[in-house]
Amino acid sequence: MPTIFDFERPVIELETKIAELKSFANEKGLSLENEIATLEQRAAELKQFIYGNLTPWQKVLIARHPERPGTLEYIGAMITDFVELHGDRLYGDDAAIIGGIGRFDGEPVTVVGHRKGRDTKENLARNFGMAHPEGYRKALRLIKQAEKFGRPVICFVDTPGAHCGLGAEQRGQAEAIAKNIMVMSALKIPIIVLVIGEGGSGGALALSVGDRILMQEHSVFSVSSPEACASIIWKDSARAREAAEVLKLTANDLRGMQIADEVIAEPLGGAHRDKAEATTLLINAVRRNLAELKGASGDELLVARYRKFRSIGVHLGV
Amino acid sequence: MVFDFFKKAKYFTVKQDVKRDIPEGLWVKCDVCNEILFTKDLERNFKVCQKCGHHFRLTVEERLHITLDPDSFTEYDTELEPSNPLGFPDYNEKLSSAQEQTRLREAVITGDGSIGGHRVVVAVMDAHFIMGSMGTVVGEKITRAVESALEKRLPLIIFSASGGARMQEGMLSLLQMAKTGMAIGRYSDAGLLYISVLTDPTMGGVSASFAFLGDIIISEPGALIGFAGPRVIEQTIRQKLPDGFQRAEFLLEKGFIDQVVARPQMAETLARLLSLHERGDA
Numbered sequence: 001m002p003t004i005f006d007f008e009r010p011v012i013e014l015e016t017k018i019a020e021l022k023s024f025a026n027e028k029g030l031s032l033e034n035e036i037a038t039l040e041q042r043a044a045e046l047k048q049f050i051y052g053n054l055t056p057w058q059k060v061l062i063a064r065h066p067e068r069p070g071t072l073e074y075i076g077a078m079i080t081d082f083v084e085l086h087g088d089r090l091y092g093d094d095a096a097i098i099g100g101i102g103r104f105d106g107e108p109v110t111v112v113g114h115r116k117g118r119d120t121k122e123n124l125a126r127n128f129g130m131a132h133p134e135g136y137r138k139a140l141r142l143i144k145q146a147e148k149f150g151r152p153v154i155c156f157v158d159t160p161g162a163h164c165g166l167g168a169e170q171r172g173q174a175e176a177i178a179k180n181i182m183v184m185s186a187l188k189i190p191i192i193v194l195v196i197g198e199g200g201s202g203g204a205l206a207l208s209v210g211d212r213i214l215m216q217e218h219s220v221f222s223v224s225s226p227e228a229c230a231s232i233i234w235k236d237s238a239r240a241r242e243a244a245e246v247l248k249l250t251a252n253d254l255r256g257m258q259i260a261d262e263v264i265a266e267p268l269g270g271a272h273r274d275k276a277e278a279t280t281l282l283i284n285a286v287r288r289n290l291a292e293l294k295g296a297s298g299d300e301l302l303v304a305r306y307r308k309f310r311s312i313g314v315h316l317g318v
Numbered sequence: 319m320v321f322d323f324f325k326k327a328k329y330f331t332v333k334q335d336v337k338r339d340i341p342e343g344l345w346v347k348c349d350v351c352n353e354i355l356f357t358k359d360l361e362r363n364f365k366v367c368q369k370c371g372h373h374f375r376l377t378v379e380e381r382l383h384i385t386l387d388p389d390s391f392t393e394y395d396t397e398l399e400p401s402n403p404l405g406f407p408d409y410n411e412k413l414s415s416a417q418e419q420t421r422l423r424e425a426v427i428t429g430d431g432s433i434g435g436h437r438v439v440v441a442v443m444d445a446h447f448i449m450g451s452m453g454t455v456v457g458e459k460i461t462r463a464v465e466s467a468l469e470k471r472l473p474l475i476i477f478s479a480s481g482g483a484r485m486q487e488g489m490l491s492l493l494q495m496a497k498t499g500m501a502i503g504r505y506s507d508a509g510l511l512y513i514s515v516l517t518d519p520t521m522g523g524v525s526a527s528f529a530f531l532g533d534i535i536i537s538e539p540g541a542l543i544g545f546a547g548p549r550v551i552e553q554t555i556r557q558k559l560p561d562g563f564q565r566a567e568f569l570l571e572k573g574f575i576d577q578v579v580a581r582p583q584m585a586e587t588l589a590r591l592l593s594l595h596e597r598g599d600a
């Protein structure tokens with residue numbers, strides 16, 4: 001069963017009705033083109049109305065949609081010759097983060113990204129995309145390797161946050177995230193960050209220090225999940241919807257705060273409703289941004305990257 | 319502002335309204351061993367319980383007083399004040415009441431001074447100010463302090479005390495981790511010394527950025543240090559955490575800090591480390 005949210009039910013019902021009418025007309029050899037055209041027109045308007053006015057909480061739901069394309073789907077669709085690389089060389093391999101090398105537009109790139117599962121079994125294997133220190137350390141190892149071989153890095157961000165647990169603390173979750181931030185800020189290769197789903201707190205930031213932060217239209221990025229925020233501020237995680245409203249976590253909000261460099265359009269209703277189209281839009285954005293960065297020397301990249309993060313919040317009077 | 323008061327004072331005074339950890343009066347009970355302590359003795363002992371060694375949390379002014387050479391401190395960026403960039407509900411009130419209670423403008427004070435005669439840039443966080451959480455101004459003050467230390471080619475010491483990123487400034491708070499971490503990276507690449515001192519508590523967005531990026535990381539005994547808060551972990555794993563989990567001694571054992579240093583020895587230890595890194599051209 002596909003996941004359908006309450007707010008999109010009228011669209012889905014209308015779409016179902018149109019499909020039924022079409023097959024009925026076919027079956028009976030009737031010509032119902034006018035009726036169908038009218039309904040399709042109405043569906044288009046309804047979609048525009050509903051999907052064009054999504055609330056922040058509805059965007060959170062879409063960002064977490066179980067059928068939304070994730071890191072693996074995009075790697076499959078935009079990277080050729082992909083070779084997955086495992087392990088942090090210190091402790092283990094963390095399936096919550098995928099890393100490897102492949103080609104984008106024929107040129108070698110390093111790819112790292114959080115991986116949430118698409119079903120219960122994969123979610124358990126990948127810990128719902130919540131990485132342990134070894135995941136961040138694997139990513140860092142691969143990103144440093146990219147610098148050695150002079151290839152750009154593409155990071156896919158899609159995680160509820162870093163894992164909270166005994167092992168994660170014992171093995172230095174905080175140190176691992178801190179190290180990623182510092183080292184990524186000084187690597188002399190282009191780093192493009194694609195926020196494709198849920199960007200949750202420090203666990204997302206650990207893969208987000210790059211030259212460009214591009215957010216898909218319905219992705220979100222937040223200091224903590226709306227649930228955690230509501231529980232910290234109001235001692236009530238059920239007020240997550242309200243927290244989503246005040247946290248300013250949508251791609252457009254973050255573009256406004258100059259945190260996201262670009263908002264990448266998605267098919268109406270979200271990437272999962274037209275995966276091919278979503279992929280094309282994403283590829284175009286990556287291609288354009290990589291081309292812009294390729295002309296810059298390593299030192300120029302560092303100066304611009306420093307300036308980018310240094311100036312966040314400054315225009316808001318601080 | 320607290321620093322007008324601090325600079326004027328030639329000696330250490332604890333005013334009634336800054337003694338938040340200690341109820342008014344002559345006596346105070348230790349949170350850990352329940353020993354009844356004479357307030358004057360406790361203060362004379364760097365606010366460390368004489369019986370069990372529990373380190374009471376310090377205010378910024380107390381920390382500066384016991385760390386820096388007398389009258390050596392010059393505060394930076396005194397004018398920087400937090401705002402409410404997201405228009406977050408009740409945040410203005412929260413800031414005002416924290417400012418009133420602590421007489422600080424924000425959860426960190428930065429500046430330069432000397433320790434045992436060694437010049438150093440310092441940043442001191444105060445957990446009494448909205449749990450020392452890091453919003454835009456905390457991140458900005460720390461970044462500017464790091465940049466000043468780089469410009470002046472001085473060693474840097476940051477005393478962390480924080481619950482993590484400040485929720486009410488949303489992503490702007492999270493991005494302070496990147497900003498401060500980046501500044502530390504640049505500073506470090508210039509071959510300069512950064513000593514990170516972790517005090518109770520150092521968690522979340524602060525531990526996961528500048529606090530764990532020191533060349534040398536030391537901690538006060540018993541300080542709570544980690545990424546996720548103990549309550550969050552307990553809710554996740556549905557069991558009680560073992561005693562001492564995420565405490566300074568635990569991190570020492572796991573290899574994440576260089577030393578646990580008791581408060582009475584802290585200034586001396588820092589002075590020795592600074593002296594070991596002194597260069598001919600300094």
Ligand SMILES: [Zn+2]
Nearest residue numbers: 348351367370
């Ligand atoms: Zn005691």
